[in-house]
Amino acid sequence: MKEQLDYLDELEAEAIYILREVAGQFEKPALLFSGGKDSITIVHLALKAFRPGKFPFPLVHIDTGHNFEETIIYRDQMIERIGEKLIVGYVQEDIDAGRAVEQKGKNASRNQLQTVTLLNTINKYQFDACIGGARRDEEKARAKERIFSVRDEFGQWDPKRQRPELWNLYNGKIHKGENVRVFPISNWTELDVWNYIRRENIPLPTIYFAHERDVITRGGQYMAASPFLNMDDEDVIERKNVRFRTVGDMTCTAAVESYAFLIDDIIDEISASRVSERGARMDDKVSEAAMEDRKKGGYF
Amino acid sequence: MNILKFLTAGSVDDGKSTLIGRLLYDSEAILVDQLEALQRSNRKNDDGTIDLAILTDGLKAEREQGITIDVAYKYFQTEKRKFIIADTPGHIQYTRNMVTGASNSNLAIILIDARKGVIEQTIRHSFLVALLGLPQVVVAVNKMDMADFSEEVFNKIVEDYKNLAAKVGLNNITYIPVSALKGDNIVYPSVRMPWFKGSSLLAHLETVEIPVDTESDHARFPVQWIIRPQTDDLHDYRGYAGRVSSGSFRVNDKITVLPSGFSSKISKIELLDKEPEAALAGMSVTLHLEDEIDISRGDILVSAHNQPVVSQQIEADLCWMDTKALDTTHTYFIQHNSKVTRCRIKEILYKVNINTLEKEFDEDFRLNDIGRIVIKTADPLAFDLFQDNKSNGGAILIDGRTNVTVGALMFRANAD
Numbered sequence: 001m002k003e004q005l006d007y008l009d010e011l012e013a014e015a016i017y018i019l020r021e022v023a024g025q026f027e028k029p030a031l032l033f034s035g036g037k038d039s040i041t042i043v044h045l046a047l048k049a050f051r052p053g054k055f056p057f058p059l060v061h062i063d064t065g066h067n068f069e070e071t072i073i074y075r076d077q078m079i080e081r082i083g084e085k086l087i088v089g090y091v092q093e094d095i096d097a098g099r100a101v102e103q104k105g106k107n108a109s110r111n112q113l114q115t116v117t118l119l120n121t122i123n124k125y126q127f128d129a130c131i132g133g134a135r136r137d138e139e140k141a142r143a144k145e146r147i148f149s150v151r152d153e154f155g156q157w158d159p160k161r162q163r164p165e166l167w168n169l170y171n172g173k174i175h176k177g178e179n180v181r182v183f184p185i186s187n188w189t190e191l192d193v194w195n196y197i198r199r200e201n202i203p204l205p206t207i208y209f210a211h212e213r214d215v216i217t218r219g220g221q222y223m224a225a226s227p228f229l230n231m232d233d234e235d236v237i238e239r240k241n242v243r244f245r246t247v248g249d250m251t252c253t254a255a256v257e258s259y260a261f262l263i264d265d266i267i268d269e270i271s272a273s274r275v276s277e278r279g280a281r282m283d284d285k286v287s288e289a290a291m292e293d294r295k296k297g298g299y300f
Numbered sequence: 301m302n303i304l305k306f307l308t309a310g311s312v313d314d315g316k317s318t319l320i321g322r323l324l325y326d327s328e329a330i331l332v333d334q335l336e337a338l339q340r341s342n343r344k345n346d347d348g349t350i351d352l353a354i355l356t357d358g359l360k361a362e363r364e365q366g367i368t369i370d371v372a373y374k375y376f377q378t379e380k381r382k383f384i385i386a387d388t389p390g391h392i393q394y395t396r397n398m399v400t401g402a403s404n405s406n407l408a409i410i411l412i413d414a415r416k417g418v419i420e421q422t423i424r425h426s427f428l429v430a431l432l433g434l435p436q437v438v439v440a441v442n443k444m445d446m447a448d449f450s451e452e453v454f455n456k457i458v459e460d461y462k463n464l465a466a467k468v469g470l471n472n473i474t475y476i477p478v479s480a481l482k483g484d485n486i487v488y489p490s491v492r493m494p495w496f497k498g499s500s501l502l503a504h505l506e507t508v509e510i511p512v513d514t515e516s517d518h519a520r521f522p523v524q525w526i527i528r529p530q531t532d533d534l535h536d537y538r539g540y541a542g543r544v545s546s547g548s549f550r551v552n553d554k555i556t557v558l559p560s561g562f563s564s565k566i567s568k569i570e571l572l573d574k575e576p577e578a579a580l581a582g583m584s585v586t587l588h589l590e591d592e593i594d595i596s597r598g599d600i601l602v603s604a605h606n607q608p609v610v611s612q613q614i615e616a617d618l619c620w621m622d623t624k625a626l627d628t629t630h631t632y633f634i635q636h637n638s639k640v641t642r643c644r645i646k647e648i649l650y651k652v653n654i655n656t657l658e659k660e661f662d663e664d665f666r667l668n669d670i671g672r673i674v675i676k677t678a679d680p681l682a683f684d685l686f687q688d689n690k691s692n693g694g695a696i697l698i699d700g701r702t703n704v705t706v707g708a709l710m711f712r713a714n715a716d
Binding site for chain 1: 301302303370371372373374375377382384396397399400403404524525527528529534537539541542543571572580582583584597621633635636637638690691694695696698700703704705708
């Protein structure tokens, strides 16, 4: 019988290969860590790529201040467990310094302000490559994203300037001031990530699993009731069994009603589900080209 | 379950986007919210059904122009396989995009319009698929609904294509008559073409065998990174991190380090806390050697019994990908696996007119031009010929002035 790699082995090997290319090609890379399942998966892949050595990059978390408490607890425990360096960029600091302006109104969110803090953090530490957990299956504008995606000194992504990527040869040459966003799990789907997390027994923040929570309904979706959400008399708080499919800012990450308490339940739920995970992100709903516009402005 | 990466070659007019849309739609890979976005976008077919082509048009500029201008990757999965589609435009001005898509695929679907048959672009697409050495080809004869689902029409196109395939050197071809618009033979077998005894396109994609390069006689391992913790308890630890590009390595295998030529034996294979017996093509691992040798990123570990060529002058096929023409007086960078060195194009042997397959002899090498050149490199490269071992026979050219990838190289002969 022919020896052949299983699809998860193949995806894993590709991601490890990409992480090692970052280590080999860049002077000051960083791993953008959001506390979500995709960046948690990348941390796990980095362990496979570099242990028993240290990571050749720090983890960077852009903190909006509107976090789910569970992700911060998870983050700090994980850092302690793996013993790697964490750098936190605070959106609040940019707001206090007047570099970022808080949105107003009912759907106010700090999601877009993250871009300001991200770019400031990149400049401050002179990062030349930022590893992220974006996947091409998430959204149409991401389908054409490169593995090595060049950003100019303003953090902008220009679809016309992207380099052809042939075979597995990634060109990381850049001019001073530019940086590259690197996406090692570009070729994974949401289901692939979950199957891998199950296979590798990777621990996750509890909000990914079904739990009881106070929510309000906005645009047909459940939002976690929190002091960060601008509420008025029309908003009714209900207690629901929910879980989150992505982890972002509390003001823009919607929950889905769920009774998936275990990872097997989640995989069953996703396999049967007919709503894609970005469908639960208020930030994409604005317009069909929403993601593309944000990426041009330097978003992850 | 494994992964099949495939490329679709054709133009908007051939219904390429509709074909991909149909594959995703009928295999139920489209999710409700994406479907809603589809319906919101107001593009409909003449008969009022959803225009499935919208599913693959990614960027705003492209939606406005109504054509895809880049490589878009799409994902879907059935119970048998995970699929990655490289969707690339078919017009001649996007040759570089198709070359890029083909370099990341192991099967190509070549679309032919049943009413038009084998035309200039079919020749071009087939040439590119052969150039990039794709091991499997599907010729999908589309728009059969507009050709009365005629067996004669289909057979005539198959005969014509066989001549072309022989000319460009393509093997392993499967022919399928389809209607992407109506769904015939895409996911479900067509009831309107009972004369066709083969599988539907999806059934074929689910079962077609892709050769796996795990034969151990040309084991190659480009070194990406050296793991040296230099801690008290791991003072002497030295691991070579990389991905097996072809063949396989086992503990005790004799290896040679190139270009230096030092020999040693594999003492251990590691992947985090596991120690697999063998490292197969495609696996990312850390290798340990019995002897302490000076090895750095850019070196390659190879089977001692089957070594690649080491040379500084190589004859190669070149696809030019930059708007600025090739400059034979300029020094470029060449990236071959983890090795980067300087190089110059010493000689342009010929160019190929990819519409007619005729050789041309002129000095200019411009965007989308393809031809044979001789390259001279500053440091020696340890390479295989592309036709023998793709994974160690391709390279890219980078222009140091812009840092852009300007060319794709397929090594064809040692010119030393």
